[in-house]
Amino acid sequence: MNVLPYTPESYQLMHDGAITLARVESNGIRIDTEYLRKTARRLTRRIDHLSQKIQESEVVQTWKTKFKGRFNLNSLDQLGAVLFEEMGFESDQRTATGKHKTDEDSLSRINHPFIQDYLKIKTLNKTLNTYVLGIRREVVNGLIHPFFNLHLVTTFRSSSDSPNFQNIPVRDPIIGKLIRQAFIPRSGHRLVEADFSGIEVSVAACYHKDPRMMEYLEDKTKDMHRDMAMQCYMLPLEELTPTKGDKEDTKRCKNIRYCGKNAFVFPEFYGSYYPDRARELWNYISSMDLKKRDGTSLLVHLREQGIRELGDLDPTQKPRRGTMELHIQQVEKDFWEKRFPIYDAWKKKWVKAYIQDGFMRMLTGFICQGYLKRNEIINYAVQGSAFHCLLWSLIRLQRKLDKHRMKALIIGQIHDSIVSDVPDEELNDFLELSREVMVDDLKDAWDWIITPINIEAEVTPVDGNWFQKAEMTIG
């Protein structure tokens, strides 16, 4: 049986959302085109220089001999053939269609000086082509006008294109700085980014209502990501509690916590399982240089705890003793059976109901149907409703800005955050309005939100740029 994919209230949200986002698109985002021009030149020079350098490498020599006139440094197919068929490097990693994988993870296992330079060139090319040139191409009268679509995504989230404003680099500080310096406020303004903290975790909790998760969300002294990082890396709490005023140590703790969050907690929520978790947690130790306060690598620390190697990661074999694989298998079991059994039970119940009914209804009234995999059934409801919290807030914020005849402009949206271009003199009012809408009004409007909602705001200096955003506490 087919069901209308929306209820009247969810239809209204899409309708109001489309109208408000049209205004956001029309406002546009100011771009420093002169900076982009210079950056393009600099990047091009660096790429040329590095490309020159690797010409001497035996890999390129072999490559040219094999492919002659067809030689193309950007061809990953050719690179795979050179490395794995010609030069005899081992790889058991294959793509869905059976080709050798040539992503960063696979390539970095190859011990050859060429690889580092090649990966560097790849990153610089991506930065230049997708971001510097891609953004500059879209500038009209000093502004870009990214589209924010509401009709494309299966989960009823939004997407953005031309250019995509939802994937601007930020995780790599060097690349993030390079690109974000091009995003600037209008004269006398600041850029303000207001985002929900952990909205997907909160929304998920509104579905499953696991009491242990509720404790984590309600008690600000508790920290799930930190706790899981402790358990995964077998560290005492003390090792994850930064020494006050010590910036270096704060960063060390932050990095370990980051790995707990992004290599264990979120992937587990999305449906990953222990072999992949063990591998990523293990790789992060070297790539992020994770260490204890006294400077010993977590690899050494784990060895002292009896974990000497990663393991075979073969799902048909039982993990061996003394491996990270076995340890993380146990952490995973504890995670779902002991820590969050109610969450676990909800997942099973939710999937069973979907298979029985043929559709699911989100807390925001949107309806998903069709042939979905287990992980999709679990994740769609959470991802969609989390975004609807943002969309509802964006609509409401625009109404309040209009009502108060403010000059602040909403210029973009990134799934759980709102980006605005705000005159300096309106800053305090704007931040207060944002808090009012995203925290108070939202909870008043939707009584299914049974968890605390928190937001953070990051603000740039007047006439600064997006890279200079810094956190501002607004409750």
Next chain:
DNA sequence: GCCCACCGCGCG
């Protein structure tokens, strides 16, 4: 010259 599948990678 255009279209498409695939791969890889940027973000939440």
Next chain:
DNA sequence: AAAGCGCGCGGTGGGC
């Protein structure tokens, strides 16, 4: 029993 969710974009390589 299965085993990471959602996007957009750039490049290659093949087909028309």
